[in-house]
Amino acid sequence: MTKITIGPAPLVYPMPTFLVGANVSGKPNFLAVAWGGIANGEPPMLSVAIRHSRYTHQGISQNKTFSVNVPSTDMVKEADYCGLASGARVNKVASCHFRVFYGKLNNAPLIEQCPINLECSVVHTLDLGSHSLFIGRIEETYITENCLTNGKPDVNKVKPLIYTTGQEWYHPLGEIMAKAFSVGREIGTLK
Numbered sequence: 001m002t003k004i005t006i007g008p009a010p011l012v013y014p015m016p017t018f019l020v021g022a023n024v025s026g027k028p029n030f031l032a033v034a035w036g037g038i039a040n041g042e043p044p045m046l047s048v049a050i051r052h053s054r055y056t057h058q059g060i061s062q063n064k065t066f067s068v069n070v071p072s073t074d075m076v077k078e079a080d081y082c083g084l085a086s087g088a089r090v091n092k093v094a095s096c097h098f099r100v101f102y103g104k105l106n107n108a109p110l111i112e113q114c115p116i117n118l119e120c121s122v123v124h125t126l127d128l129g130s131h132s133l134f135i136g137r138i139e140e141t142y143i144t145e146n147c148l149t150n151g152k153p154d155v156n157k158v159k160p161l162i163y164t165t166g167q168e169w170y171h172p173l174g175e176i177m178a179k180a181f182s183v184g185r186e187i188g189t190l191k
Ligand SMILES: Cc1cc2nc3c(=O)[nH]c(=O)nc-3n(C[C@H](O)[C@H](O)[C@H](O)COP(=O)(O)O)c2cc1C
Pocket: 017, 029, 030, 031, 032, 033, 034, 035, 036, 049, 050, 051, 053, 054, 055, 056, 057, 079, 080, 082, 083, 084, 085, 086, 087, 088, 163
């Protein structure tokens, strides 16, 4: 098997597409973020890597709060727009017709049209170079009621948007191929 080195590249497949929100000088703004994910279980935390130059970075630093909104595939244009335009120049909430609401933190803007919204308070900020890694404690999670099946979040109703780096595509969720925490048992004994 021949391996080619391509230098230290952030090559992890797939990546999520989040719309991360913050109030900047009192007004809601959102940017697209692919560099984010779960960081801790108890208490529940996540991380987002935000370049210093982003307008939203100012708001997260000002308020020490942010939101993570999970757009569905039918919001692909809005998600991409929020990754192209800066709130320093345009009102993305107005352009995308986002209906914004606030939860228990009061200053982390949430997008009603996104099926899942997480409200976060910043517990750590790591300045790693080009980006700040904001570690947020998830204070509350909101899910659109019709995205539940038997009271549980149903990913096939959420329809998350997957991003892949390299060719830079958005994808829908793929097909189910095996049951997690189960199919590996076919390899052999666990003890
Ligand atoms: C699919 C996609 C993923 C992105 N991921 C990130 C990211 O993880 N971190 C980041 O700082 N910028 C990321 N960006 C770029 C910002 O979303 C973009 O620069 C945006 O215009 C910044 O908006 P703002 O200045 O209003 O904060 C991404 C853009 C796209 C299209």
